[in-house]
Amino acid sequence: MARRKNVKRIDPRYFLNESMDNKRKDLLDLLSDLDITSEKKEAFKSRIKDAEDEDKLEDLESEMWPSGS
16 A cells, blocks of 8 residues: 555654653662662662663663662
């Protein structure tokens, strides 16, 4: 079936940052629930805010779990 000429499409690049913001928010919520020292929490918060991509956020999430046990 042929595409119509005047169909409006949403460019998915507009939503790339949204997933990063959601991931950051989830990690900050998780951080507030963990039982760790305030110095470690502040260090994690700054690393979460400075993370450039989703892979770095996932690495931070895996680092947070053992430190909270």
